[in-house]
Amino acid sequence: MSIQYEVEQLADSYGAADSFPKDFGYGEEEEADIEDSPALSDSKPRILLMGLRRSGKSSIQKVVFHKMSPNETLFLESTNKIYKDDISSSSFVNFQIWDFPGQVDFFDPTFDYEMIFRGTGALIFVIDAQDDYVEALGRLHLTVSRAYRVNPEINFEVFIHKVDGLSDDHKIETQRDIHQRANDDLADASLEKLHLSFYLTSIYDHSIFEAFSKVVQKLIPQLPTLENLLNIFISNSGIEKAFLFDVVSKIYIATDSSPVDMQSYELCCDMIDVVIDVSCIYGLREDGSGSAYDKESMAIIKLNNTTVLYLKEVTKFLALVCILREESFERKGLIDYNFHCFRKAIHEVFEVGVSTQRPQTVGSPCTKAVALNGTPRNTV
Numbered sequence: 001m002s003i004q005y006e007v008e009q010l011a012d013s014y015g016a017a018d019s020f021p022k023d024f025g026y027g028e029e030e031e032a033d034i035e036d037s038p039a040l041s042d043s044k045p046r047i048l049l050m051g052l053r054r055s056g057k058s059s060i061q062k063v064v065f066h067k068m069s070p071n072e073t074l075f076l077e078s079t080n081k082i083y084k085d086d087i088s089s090s091s092f093v094n095f096q097i098w099d100f101p102g103q104v105d106f107f108d109p110t111f112d113y114e115m116i117f118r119g120t121g122a123l124i125f126v127i128d129a130q131d132d133y134v135e136a137l138g139r140l141h142l143t144v145s146r147a148y149r150v151n152p153e154i155n156f157e158v159f160i161h162k163v164d165g166l167s168d169d170h171k172i173e174t175q176r177d178i179h180q181r182a183n184d185d186l187a188d189a190s191l192e193k194l195h196l197s198f199y200l201t202s203i204y205d206h207s208i209f210e211a212f213s214k215v216v217q218k219l220i221p222q223l224p225t226l227e228n229l230l231n232i233f234i235s236n237s238g239i240e241k242a243f244l245f246d247v248v249s250k251i252y253i254a255t256d257s258s259p260v261d262m263q264s265y266e267l268c269c270d271m272i273d274v275v276i277d278v279s280c281i282y283g284l285r286e287d288g289s290g291s292a293y294d295k296e297s298m299a300i301i302k303l304n305n306t307t308v309l310y311l312k313e314v315t316k317f318l319a320l321v322c323i324l325r326e327e328s329f330e331r332k333g334l335i336d337y338n339f340h341c342f343r344k345a346i347h348e349v350f351e352v353g354v355s356t357q358r359p360q361t362v363g364s365p366c367t368k369a370v371a372l373n374g375t376p377r378n379t380v
């Protein structure tokens, strides 16, 4: 596909390529020093990654949040202790991801599992679909039933993982079988109220990002507002589809209410990669300082099928990526103006940069408190 590529102004200061994506934040005024408070970091909602050994937990975390290429995960060593990954300094996703070692019995009395589950927003249980999953199902049942008793508010998410090795028919059949057995086990234990969500995932395509997007969206209380804003924005601008992306992880935290098709999502992910890569290669200062993504970041890519991709910075961590027809792009002035209003509204929703919010957020018992990057704190 030939691409007419037109990066208007990516940034005037970029980060060293190898420092990306650790921190590509920009304005000093937005540096969230409150993120560093140990007390706060302990109180951040958690996403737990659990599952049997070698099911792919660490790979998922590395690929989604640390830009590891899928092939490199072949060399990952087995995790032998709980690995807490605080990604809030580089990502909108203001959670701690806890990667559990498969072989550890976390119901051992020395493990304080009640404490772990109490502060958990989502529990992702990873099942290796290329392996015999009977043992995994037993473990899934044990894990979710214990967790549910401690904290019924947890979202239980089951990743039927490594489906790249399965045919389409086999994928559907595996999902149906796992779904059936897991829910039968819950019914036998009178836990019908415990809801499990299932996703077919692989690190070798975009399915893992899509699944993680859905997991994270459920933890964002402002989601309906974001969807509303996106709906208003696209309907007034002649845009077909818009995603609000967390740039570093490429998970979308919201989209308009039209259905998501995988190809559009992949196209937008690829656009983010292109923009950041070009930015890292050609946008560095002489001394290599700066950041790959900043307030000036924006790009327009015109495809040869009359489609236009349009990316613009929204906050330190978020970008809006839209797909539209060439005809609609003739009214670029209108789109830019509407974007300006949209951006302002998003900032208001998340109270970005409102320094007066800080004392309220720090240590506040308010369950609706939001961080500078907009993610809820202490919601669980």
Ligand SMILES: Nc1nc2c(ncn2[C@@H]2O[C@H](COP(=O)(O)OP(=O)(O)OP(=O)(O)O)[C@@H](O)[C@H]2O)c(=O)[nH]1
Binding pocket: 051, 052, 053, 054, 055, 056, 057, 058, 059, 060, 070, 072, 073, 074, 075, 076, 077, 078, 079, 080, 100, 101, 102, 103, 161, 162, 163, 164, 165, 201, 202, 203, 204
């Ligand atoms: N085919 C395929 N292989 C995968 C996928 N995800 C992970 N793997 C492979 O699965 C193996 C185990 O991955 P890990 O991420 O180390 O698994 P883990 O669950 O963290 O393992 P423990 O640390 O032992 O609990 C690695 O060789 C990965 O390359 C996937 O989506 N598809």
